[in-house]
Amino acid sequence: MSKTLFRTRIKFCGMTRAGDVRLASELGVDAVGFVFAEGSPRRLQPEEARAMRNAMEPLVDAVALFKDNSADEVRAVVKQVRPSLLQFHGAEDDAFCKGFGVPYIKGIPMRGLDPTQRAQHAIQLLMKYPGASAFLFDGHAEGQPGGTGEVFDWSTVPTGLGKPFVLAGGLRPDNVFDAVISTLPWGVDVASGIESAPGIKDGDKMRRFVEEVRRADCHPD
Numbered sequence: 110m111s112k113t114l115f116r117t118r119i120k121f122c123g124m125t126r127a128g129d130v131r132l133a134s135e136l137g138v139d140a141v142g143f144v145f146a147e148g149s150p151r152r153l154q155p156e157e158a159r160a161m162r163n164a165m166e167p168l169v170d171a172v173a174l175f176k177d178n179s180a181d182e183v184r185a186v187v188k189q190v191r192p193s194l195l196q197f198h199g200a201e202d203d204a205f206c207k208g209f210g211v212p213y214i215k216g217i218p219m220r221g222l223d224p225t226q227r228a229q230h231a232i233q234l235l236m237k238y239p240g241a242s243a244f245l246f247d248g249h250a251e252g253q254p255g256g257t258g259e260v261f262d263w264s265t266v267p268t269g270l271g272k273p274f275v276l277a278g279g280l281r282p283d284n285v286f287d288a289v290i291s292t293l294p295w296g297v298d299v300a301s302g303i304e305s306a307p308g309i310k311d312g313d314k315m316r317r318f319v320e321e322v323r324r325a326d327c328h329p330d
């Protein structure tokens with residue numbers, strides 16, 4: 110694959126502390142994610158996310174992450190937090206995902222897929238989620254929770270999508286350079302790989318993650 114001239118977008122997901130959001134902004138991160146998925150150790154109440162959202166710097170996107178939440182829950186978050194993007198990780202269909210008047214990203218479980226099916230997988234995704242602004246490829250298996258730090262086989266990333274994709278799943282400061290060079294994603298997303306404990310971001314890991322993405326962006330190949 111040849112390298113193109115662009116800057117890989119970065120999203121830090123599962124923010125729970127205002128100081129972590131501020132540091133992410135200072136590091137030049139493009140988006141931060143607030144998790145509302147039931148069972149997640151990073152789960153926030155809408156009021157908690159709203160307080161962090163109100164303190165955010167301009168030109169940084171807020172993304173609200175859901176996994177099989179009810180429409181009422183999603184509506185409450187949209188009203189209170191005003192995210193610029195929604196991210197869905199459950200069995201939600203396209204009609205549900207686009208029903209809130211906010212662009213959406215669809216999280217796709219990638220564990221155990223066949224690398225020879227990359228083009229067919231892309232077609233299936235485009236047919237199933239025509240309203241998605243982007244796809245996010247995550248390391249977990251179908252039906253399993255996300256945000257668990259599992260890397261998947263990057264050679265299974267669908268080809269010919271014609272839409273941006275975000276690479277996720279077990280990215281860390283020590284593997285994100287290879288991940289970007291191998292897959293040339295529109296963006297990368299990380300939750301556990303920049304944490305010292307679930308929901309508690311580590312400033313040094315955050316900084317090193319951004320540096321490694323920028324190093325990959327400058328790499329000639």
Ligand SMILES: O=C(O)c1ccccc1N[C@@H]1O[C@H](COP(=O)(O)O)[C@@H](O)[C@H]1O
Nearest residue numbers: 149255256257258277278279298300301
């Ligand atoms: O972060 C969570 O708790 C979470 C819960 C349910 C679905 C998705 C979740 N996080 C997303 O998963 C990817 C990968 O996480 P990790 O870096 O492997 O820990 C992350 O980018 C979040 O968008």
